[in-house]
Structure formats: C-alpha cells, structure tokens
Amino acid sequence: KNEVEQSPQNLTAQEGEFITINCSYSVGISALHWLQQHPGGGIVSLFMLSSGKKKHGRLIATINIQEKHSSLHITASHPRDSAVYICAVSAAHNTDKLIFGTGTRLQVFP
C-alpha cells in the first residue's frame, strides 16, 4: 500500500463546477504539499500546509492531521485548471525526502 493515496485518479468536470481532490497518508508528517503539473510537464507548488486551511484565489487546501487526510478544492472550475494535481508529504521521521502520491488527472470542459 502506498504511503500517500490520492482519489480520484481521474476526474472530469464541466466549467464552473466545484471540484474536490482527496489525499490520504499513512505516516506522521511535518507538512503536506499540493503541486500542479500542466500538460506541458512543468510542476509548480500550489500549497504547503501543516494544519488548518489555506486559500489562494479559487484554490483551497485543507488538512486534518488526526484523520491523516487533505483535500484540494477548486471553486468555479475553468478549462485552464486542467492538469495533474499531486499530493506529497514531508514525513516527520525523515524531512530530507518527500513522498508523492500518483496524482489526480483533472479535465475541465467548457
């Protein structure tokens, strides 16, 4: 079993829909990262959080440390949000390394 699991693996939506991507992990963590990988391949960091909630524009990330679960929400989705969203954790027992989920592929249609 992977230490970081994401669901769903694939997601399609109509423009304007509210989207939720989930990440569950099985290790103690120092922080959790949400990353975005566009079709061109580049990876950018969206959020890094260790508790509570963060918001940036239409993106909201939440984390529940007790339940070892995080969600990434996209409000009023747009075709330009189409990308792979990757969850990664910085394990508390070894902060030298990130542990990655396999990603959620999102397609938003107009």
Added chain:
Amino acid sequence: NAGVTQTPKFQVLKTGQSMTLQCAQDMNHEYMSWYRQDPGMGLRLIHYSVGAGITDQGEVPNGYNVSRSTTEDFPLRLLSAAPSQTSVYFCASSYNPTSYNEQFFGPGTRLTVL
C-alpha cells in the same frame, strides 16, 4: 531569476551510453534533488543534496551518480544507460535543506533509452 533550469529537454540514448543531465538554480537554495516520473507512479527520488559537498541516495539510486561541487549545480550522471531508465527527470530545489519547504521544480528532461 531563471529559477531551476534543466538541460537538455529531450535526449535519446542507446543502451550502454553515458550522459549527464544538467540542473542549475540561481536562488541560493541549499536543497536540491532529482526525481524520475514514470506512468502510473508518483515521482520517485533518485538522489538529493542538502548542501554543497553533501549528497545522499533516494529511493531509486542504482545506475545514477551525482555530485554537488557548488550550491548552484547538481548534475545527474547516467553511467551506462538502460531501457529501464527511459523516463522524465525532474530536478527540484528548496531554500532550507529539508522537504518541509516550498519546492521549485525544473521543466524536466524527457529521456529515451533504446
């Protein structure tokens, strides 16, 4: 700032050839790392460095070599390429030498080994 740069963007090798993937960053970051990305799998750590002169192995280090002679550069060497090394390679950096820090990724190198 150019951020994290990688060269080349694409490369085709024959089995047994060697080559070096270049990675450089101009943000004075201590932590640099190399990942490979394969279909259906998460990014996997090959090697990482917490500062100049210090390197360590990640999850999949076999067949790869690294060095960190300067803060800016972190090249990845393939000693004798194999088809199993066909992948997309990403270099990343962050300010502090831990993963508890925003990560900056390069654009990637797509490598095919025939």
